[in-house]
Amino acid sequence: MTVVSSPAALEASFDVLVVGAGHAGTEAAVAAARAGATVGLVTSALETIGQMSCNPAIGGVAKGTVVREVDALGGLMGRATDLAMLQFRMLNQGKGPAVWAPRAQCDRGLYRRAVRTLLEQHAAIHTIQGTVAQLLLDGERVAGLETLEGRRFGARAVVLTTGTFGRGKLHIGTSTQIAGGRAGESANTHLGEQLDAAGLTTLRFKTGTPPRIDGRSVHYAGLQLQPSEVEEHDWSWSHFWDTPRRFGDHTRHPEQLPCWITFLEGDGKALITTHLHESAMYGGAIASQGPRYCPSVEDKIVKFPDAVRHQLFLEPEGHDTTELYVNGLSTSLPAPVQLAVLRTVPGLHDVRVTRAGYAIEYDYYPPTQLDTTLQSRAIAGLWFAGQVNGTTGYEEAAGQGIVAGLNAARWVHEREPVILGRETSYLGVLVDDLVTRGVDEPYRLFTSRSEFRLTVRQDNALSRLSPIGAALSLYDARELACIEARAAAVRDARAVAERENITPAQADPLLAGTGTAPLAHAVRIAEVVKRQGVTLPALFRAAGVGAELPVDAVISAELELKYASYLEKERKAADRLHALGGLRLPAGFDYLGLRTLSMEARQKLTARRPETMAQAASIPGVTPSDLQNLVIELERRRRVGAAG
Ligand SMILES: Cc1cc2nc3c(=O)[nH]c(=O)nc-3n(C[C@H](O)[C@H](O)[C@H](O)COP(=O)(O)OP(=O)(O)OC[C@H]3O[C@@H](n4cnc5c(N)ncnc54)[C@H](O)[C@@H]3O)c2cc1C
Structure with a gap:
């Protein structure tokens, strides 16, 4: 271990140093700066700040909600996506609002530049190019870092967000292995x-x-075109005050571009099957576990042998390039096989490959080694966030970055930690799952991971999290005004719906399309909107009311009205969890000696050492009756302590 020899050797000192400027690192830096810390953001190449390693797409199921939550806490991801997206879709609109999922395809270069620009708007953040070679330690606690170039910086806290770069090894086929963090x-x-x-x-x-x-080598005739959805949503609430959205306002973002859909069919599948033994993943070159929900094309062929074809999306990489990303064809086959497979795909028979696909193996640090703020239990002052914690995805990384950055800054300033509950946010679910359950495959978020997915939605992230952000003084005056304006707009939309009637003549053409009965007489809009397939924006338009209200706020009001009874149930469950879950468990608690608990619960509680009752409750194998007995024991000790 290196001990700081002389403070004079330090080039500069910060409250918080962040290592790596990917999605976790940039958010950690901004969160720490918003929390009042001075921040040094050290990354191997300043040009790759905000670089997307894989698909230039942000959002999707559950992930889109995380982007909104990151945004609500003042993060960059939503703001940068608004500046860089070239295609938008709201996924799952046919299903309930709990699983609505905004997803954007971004211009890769524009996104990177947007992140850097937004980052550098924070005066407290200093960006530093350097590859960190080692941490400087003062006894058991972090004191700074040193780069390969020989520069030393001091800090009271360090946030490590080095992504897939930890001893990364790229594989293309079984015989090509290249040391690297990314191509x-x-x-x-x-x-x-x-x-x-x-x-x-x-x-x-x-x-x-x-x-x-290369998009110039694609034959587009015959391919299915997928245009950007005409969207009425911003990713970031931060534009709200400047120019609130009205119905039909689609002018905020860069020019939208389409994707194309094609398929991997029989010939391509046969080629992959023939060459499977040459794939790094199937030929034995890689033993480690990959993301089950982002399967390689080899996985798809092996696991779904009866599928006639597999859908591929050709997605533009940016306005400034003809390069296309072949979504659905992740592979570690040898490069010549990749080319041959691509040339079997309709529209791609003359295709030129600009970059070969590859697999990458990398180090991660099991997150059960962290506390609930993502601080290492072994080294004081050291936080971990992002892919290094065994997660996958830009959004999961960004979410952890916010939590780590905020808490590192607060720790430096000796303030209480910020722990977001599972009932408050997907960020709460993410961190709680990581530190209490750990990971046995790259972790990604799904709506099914949340017990509160009707209340924890993508449209209401700001109302859920801004009270926390405001209490932590994360916002400036302009942002606080935006937050209040948005809350007022939702209240107004609700009030209009509860006050105004809609007549049969106005409503029936709309209701006819949803298969529900026509109105017999004028009815409150708030009642009609409860019908399936009926939306509040459509009712407002039909009734000629609420035209002045921003569309996002109207949608939030709709969901609150439509699902009022379910929301009430979730809120009660959240209150119960809150009351019980906040109970803190003593650090050295002797679970093994607690015979009223099952042996499985005793062992798991000893191994995981949960800090709160809510964490104990989320450990698989710890049953409600174990929890009840634990509460009884805590209460008994409290009484004994008080008597003593
Ligand atoms: C090939 C590949 C394919 C992927 N496919 C998918 C996918 O299909 N789906 C999905 O959801 N996710 C995928 N990912 C994961 C996704 O890219 C990550 O989840 C996300 O980028 C993680 O963000 P991060 O901030 O943790 O790390 P990264 O985005 O990797 O950022 C790490 C940063 O740390 C810097 N850095 C590293 N070491 C040092 C050092 N010693 N000193 C200074 N700086 C350093 C790097 O330069 C970089 O800026 C893929 C990643 C790769 C590499």
Whole structure:
């Protein structure tokens, strides 16, 4: 371990140093700065700040809600997506609002530049180019870092967000292996060695990416075109005050571009089957676990042998390039096989490959080694966020970045930690799942991971989280005004719906399309909107009311009205969890000696050491009756303590 020899050797000192400027690192830096810290953001190349390693897409199921939550706490991801997106879709609109999912395809270069621009608007953040070689320690606590270039910086807290770069190894086929953190970028080995020596457990995961192709070599005739949905949604609430959205306002973002749909069919499938043994993943070159929900094309062929064809999306990489991302064809087959497979696909028989697909293996640190703020239990002042914690995805990384950055800043200033509950946010679910359950495959969020998915929605992230952000003084005066304006707009939309009637003549053409009965007489809009398939914006338009209200606020009001009884149930469950879940468990509690608990619960509680009752409740194998007995024991000890 390196001990700081002389403070004079430090080039500069910060409250918080962040290592890596991917999605976790940039958010951690901004969150720490908003929380009042001075921040040094050290990353291997300033040009790759905000770089998307794989698909230039943000959002999707559950992930879209995380982007909104990151945004509600003042993060960058939603703001950068608004500036960079070239295609938008609201997924799952046919299903309930709990699973509505905004997803955007971004211009990769524009996104990177947007992140850097937004980041540099924070005066407290200093961006530094450098590859971190080691942490500087003062006894058991972090004191700064040193880069490969020999620059030393001091800090009271360090947030590590080095993504897939920890001893990263790229695989293309079974015989090509390249050390790297991502194609064309060096892996990072020194830090891993130091953390191993400090006794941290390190494991390996893998992930993969498809080839990219030159759009000029594609024959588009016959391919199915998928246009951007005409969207009425912003990703970020921060534009709200400047120019609130009205119905039919689609002018905020860069020019929208389409995607194309094609298919991997019989010939391509046969080629993959023939060459399967040459795939890094199936030929034995990679043993580590990959993301089950982002399968490689090899996985699809093996696991779904009866599927006639597999859908592929050709997605534009940006306005400034003809390159296309072949979504659905993640692979670690040898490059010549990749080309041959692509040329079997309709529209791609003359295709030129710009970049080969590959798989990558990398280090991660099992997150059960962290506390609920994502701070290492082994090294004080060291936080971990993003892919290093065994997650996958830009959004999961960004969410952890916010939690780690905020808490690192608060720890430095000796303030109470911020722990977001599962009932408050997907960020709460994410962090709680990671630190209490750990991961056995790259972790991604799903709506099914949340017990409160009707209340924890993408449209209401601001109302859920802005009271927390305001209490932590994360916003400036202009932002506070935006938040209040948005809350007022939702209240107004609700009030209009509860006050105004809609007549049969106005409503019936609309209701006819939904298969519900026509109105017999004028009815309150708030009642009609409860019918399936009927939306509040449509009712407002038909009744000629609420035209002045921003569309996002009207949609939030609609969901609150439509699902009022379900929401009430979830709120009661959340209150119960809150009352019980906040109960803190003593650090050295002797669970093994607690014979009223099952042996499984005793062992798991001893291994996981939950800090609160809510965390104990989320450990698989710890039953409600175990929890009840634990509460009884805590209460007994409290009485004994009080008597003593
Ligand atoms: C090939 C590939 C395919 C992927 N496919 C998918 C997918 O299909 N679906 C999905 O959801 N996710 C996928 N991902 C994962 C996704 O890219 C990550 O989840 C996300 O980028 C993680 O963000 P992060 O901030 O944790 O790390 P990253 O985005 O990896 O950022 C890490 C940052 O740390 C910097 N850095 C590293 N080491 C050092 C050091 N020692 N000193 C200074 N700076 C350093 C890097 O330069 C970089 O800026 C893929 C990733 C890769 C590489």
